[in-house]
Amino acid sequence: MRINDMKNKKMTRKGQLQMTETIAILFIFFILLLFGVIFYFRYQKIAFQEKQEELLAARAMESTLKALFMPELICSRGEAEPEDNCLDVLKLNATQETIQQYLDEYYFEIFSYATITVQETYPENKMWVLYDKPKPEFTRKEPTFFVVTLRDELAGTEQPEYGFGYVSVTVYS
Amino acid sequence: MEVTFNWVYILIAGAVILLFFVGLVARQKTVSEERLSGEVVEIMSSILAGAGVSEKTKNFIDASGLADYTLYFQCLDGVSEFGIKDRPARTQNSIDPIFAPHEVRSSRIVTWSLPYAMPFKVMDFLFIIPSNVKYYVMGNDADFVNEFLNSTEGIERIYVQGLPQIEPEENLQVRIIDTSGTVIPGSNVPVQLQSFEDEEVSAVVFTGANQVDFYQKQGSSWKKNNLNPLRVISLPGERDAAKYAAIFAADDQLYWCNMNKALIRMEILTKVYGGEEVAYGEAGGKLGELINYYKDDISSDCRGHLEQYNENALDALTKLSHATSACRLQQGSCADLIDAADMLKKINDKLRVSCSVSLY
Numbered sequence: 146m147r148i149n150d151m152k153n154k155k156m157t158r159k160g161q162l163q164m165t166e167t168i169a170i171l172f173i174f175f176i177l178l179l180f181g182v183i184f185y186f187r188y189q190k191i192a193f194q195e196k197q198e199e200l201l202a203a204r205a206m207e208s209t210l211k212a213l214f215m216p217e218l219i220c221s222r223g224e225a226e227p228e229d230n231c232l233d234v235l236k237l238n239a240t241q242e243t244i245q246q247y248l249d250e251y252y253f254e255i256f257s258y259a260t261i262t263v264q265e266t267y268p269e270n271k272m273w274v275l276y277d278k279p280k281p282e283f284t285r286k287e288p289t290f291f292v293v294t295l296r297d298e299l300a301g302t303e304q305p306e307y308g309f310g311y312v313s314v315t316v317y318s
Numbered sequence: 319m320e321v322t323f324n325w326v327y328i329l330i331a332g333a334v335i336l337l338f339f340v341g342l343v344a345r346q347k348t349v350s351e352e353r354l355s356g357e358v359v360e361i362m363s364s365i366l367a368g369a370g371v372s373e374k375t376k377n378f379i380d381a382s383g384l385a386d387y388t389l390y391f392q393c394l395d396g397v398s399e400f401g402i403k404d405r406p407a408r409t410q411n412s413i414d415p416i417f418a419p420h421e422v423r424s425s426r427i428v429t430w431s432l433p434y435a436m437p438f439k440v441m442d443f444l445f446i447i448p449s450n451v452k453y454y455v456m457g458n459d460a461d462f463v464n465e466f467l468n469s470t471e472g473i474e475r476i477y478v479q480g481l482p483q484i485e486p487e488e489n490l491q492v493r494i495i496d497t498s499g500t501v502i503p504g505s506n507v508p509v510q511l512q513s514f515e516d517e518e519v520s521a522v523v524f525t526g527a528n529q530v531d532f533y534q535k536q537g538s539s540w541k542k543n544n545l546n547p548l549r550v551i552s553l554p555g556e557r558d559a560a561k562y563a564a565i566f567a568a569d570d571q572l573y574w575c576n577m578n579k580a581l582i583r584m585e586i587l588t589k590v591y592g593g594e595e596v597a598y599g600e601a602g603g604k605l606g607e608l609i610n611y612y613k614d615d616i617s618s619d620c621r622g623h624l625e626q627y628n629e630n631a632l633d634a635l636t637k638l639s640h641a642t643s644a645c646r647l648q649q650g651s652c653a654d655l656i657d658a659a660d661m662l663k664k665i666n667d668k669l670r671v672s673c674s675v676s677l678y
Contacts, residue, residue, distance in 0.1 A: 207367050214371040216439040216583075217590050221678045223666060224435065224555075239590045239603035246594070247586055254413050298675045299611045305674075 198285070201318045205287040208256050209314045212275075213291060217243065220296045232312070234297040237263060237273045244276050252276060258283065258317040265295055265310040283317035290314075355405040358384060362400070363409050366416065369429040369444055376472060382425040391418040391446065391568070393575035396582070413583075415576035417567040418446035419491075425449065428473055430566075432559040436551065436655070437663035438591065438678035440584045443559045443576075445566040447473055452490045453565070454478050457497030459524070465556055466495070466565075481508040491518045495565055499525035507535050522564055528552070528656070530561075532570040544570035549652040551577065551645065553659055574649075581646045588642060591677055592635040599636045601625065605677060612673075620673035623665055631669065631677055634662040 212218070213230065217240045220231035244252050258280035265271040279286075291312045300306035369377050388403040398416055401408030415434075426449035431442045453475040455463050463477055478484055480501060486492055492511060496502045502521045511519050519535035529547035533540040548570055552560035560577065567573035593602015601609050605624065609632070612621040625632045637658040644651035662677070670676045 203364065207364065210368070210371055214442075216441060216587060219439070221439060221676075223670060223676055223678065224437070224663075227439065233604075235604045235607050236590060238607065239593065242594075243586060243589045243603070246589075251413075251582070251586060254411070299607070303674060 197318060201285060201287045201316060204257070204318075205289045205314060205316045208259055208261070208316055209289045209291055209312070211255055212261050212312055212314055213293070215240075218275075220294075228294075228296070230292070231294045231296055231307075232263060232310075234295050234308075235299065237275070237295075241273055241275055248276065248278060253278060256316075260313075260315045260317075262313045263293070263295075263310055264313060265308055267309045268306075269308070280317035286315050286317045288313060288315040352406060355387070355402045355407040358387065359401055359407040359409055362389070366400075366414070366429065366444060366446075369431050371431075371442060376428055376430045378472060379427045379429060380425070381427045385423070385425045387423070389422040391416060391420060391422070391572070393572050396575060396578055398576065398579075413579060414444065415441065415563070415579045416444050416446060417563045417573065417576055419448065419451065419566075420568040420572070422446060422448045423450070432557055432562055434559040434563075434580055435553070436580075436584055437553060437659045437666065438587060440580050440587060443563050443580070445562065447566055449474060450490055451493055452476070452487065453493050453495055454484050455495045455497065456480060456501050457495075457524075458500060459497035462497050462524075462561075466497075469557060481505060484508055484510060486510055486514065492520070493565075494519075494521035496521060496523040499523050499531075502533055502540055503531075505540070507538050507540060511535065512538050520569075524550070524561070524564075530564045530573075532564075532567075532573070534569070546649070548574060549649060549656075551581075551652050551655060553656065553663065578646060581642055585639070585642050585646070588635060588639040592632070592639065596632075596635050596639050599632070601632050605631055605635060608675060608677070618673075620669065620675065623669050623672065629661060629665060631662065631665045634658060634665050635677075638662055 218232045218236055220228040220233045222228065256276055256278070258278055259276060260274070260279060261276040263273045263275060291314075293310055293312055295308040295310050296305050297308065298305040365377070365379060369375065387405075390399075390401060390403045392399050393416075397410050397412045398414070399408055399410050400416065403421065428445075428447040428449070430445045430447060432445070434440045434443050451474065453470075453473065455466055455475060455477045456479065457463070467475065467477060474490065481494075484492070484494075492514065494502065502523045507519065514535065516535045516537070521533040521540065523531045523533060525531065525547060528550045530550050531547055532543040534543055535541075548564075550558070550560045550564060552558045563576065564573055567576065588596060589603060591603050592605045593600075595602045596605070601624075609621070609624050612618055612624060615621055623630060638655070641651065641655035641658045645655045666677050
């Protein structure tokens with residue numbers, strides 16, 4: 146009888162030990178699983194942010210490209226090729242109003258949430274805000290600058306006068 | 319008994335684990351395919367955006383990696399859609415005109431952009447030309463035939479005397495360009511093309527007075543897609559973007575839908591040049607600034623060309639503004655648009671010569 150009791154006690158202790166061991170293994174397993182899940186989601190979050198930044202940079206370049214080649218702004222020369230990297234000052238004055246008028250209905254599809262300005266640096270310091278639609282509560286913005294010449298056909302005597310400036314395109318996300 | 323139970327348990331657990339991994343792989347496959355198609359659409363959009371602004375350039379895109387995918391292009395109610403067939407990734411655009419076949423499955427794609435001017439530059443037209451489409455040029459318009467052959471190097475095209483001379487190649491779709499409207503109307507599909515699928519053979523026919531018709535093979539005969547002839551809205555001259563657009567557009571519907579985008583931009587541009595008030599015959603915009611500058615110069619030719627002579631820029635721009643709106647609503651009015659654009663072009667030339675300034 147005593148021997149049996151001792152045997153049972155020994156077995157129960159052995160069972161308890163195995164149970165603790167199993168719980169410990171399970172605990173470590175779940176801890177590792179949790180680490181894995183946390184690591185995966187953090188990686189996904191960083192990858193998503195990187196992708197967003199990449200897309201924003203691409204959109205900034207694309208918007209700058211589109212702004213520089215807009216027929217509303219370029220220095221056209223009749224049927225000849227337009228002048229490279231040149232904006233027409235007389236068109237800039239007019240385009241400011243027109244873009245404002247068709248901003249939501251037309252130009253938003255081209256530039257989305259962005260601000261486009263042209264800053265003259267020589268001979269004067271005039272600034273034209275062509276497009277201004279910042280994203281409400283934006284989290285990130287990416288400005289891009291591009292140097293251009295500014296042609297004023299009414300300023301020169303025989304030939305149009307050229308100034309310098311830059312186009313600033315800021316996109317938001 | 320205990321041993322048997324363990325085996326069943328292990329078998330079930332194993333099956334569940336296996337199923338989990340099979341599900342995971344299947345899900346990942348779908349996700350990566352969707353991601354890939356999204357990236358393809360994104361890259362293609364960037365290529366098209368770049369090609370669209372770099373005017374008069376042809377880009378040869380190696381699309382061998384996309385040979386298993388079918389790209390589709392459509393345009394409905396002024397909105398173009400481009401994507402990969404049977405995949406969720408797609409992009410819509412209501413601004414840039416893209417003239418392309420409805421479906422493209424090719425290892426090489428040519429993108430070509432041409433500026434559209436009426437008479438001032440309106441926008442760049444982008445043509446998508448897959449390498450598996452062969453263009454057969456025929457008809458009596460020798461000038462256009464020569465111009466087309468010279469300007470389309472790198473594209474599968476050939477001049478043939480008539481329909482019997484067509485020698486179709488396998489795996490190539492066929493588009494016939496009838497430059498004078500003397501070949502396709504009233505004729506049957508040539509015997510050598512009758513074995514082709516109907517959607518693989520089409521024709522674009524230019525008739526007198528700057529008009530175009532689109533035909534599709536239907537068995538052994540030609541079916542005209544458009545009820546009324548469409549007008550090619552352009553000024554005479556080389557590299558006529560609107561005419562080339564008709565050649566590379568899938569059909570009349572895609573052509574007119576994209577042309578409409580150009581007309582919308584044109585309406586806006588007339589406001590840049592003439593201001594909002596140009597619709598009422600008053601000058602604003604760039605024209606207003608020019609008139610204001612020359613207002614004290616009573617005897618000047620410049621003021622005359624701008625607003626005083628019988629043919630002046632203000633009248634021409636007002637006419638152009640009205641004609642653009644009318645043409646958008648009714649194709650029959652597009653002839654007036656061409657006349658108004660031609661008049662403005664002449665006045666602009668005079669302004670350049672006599673005043674060293676120009677409207678555009």
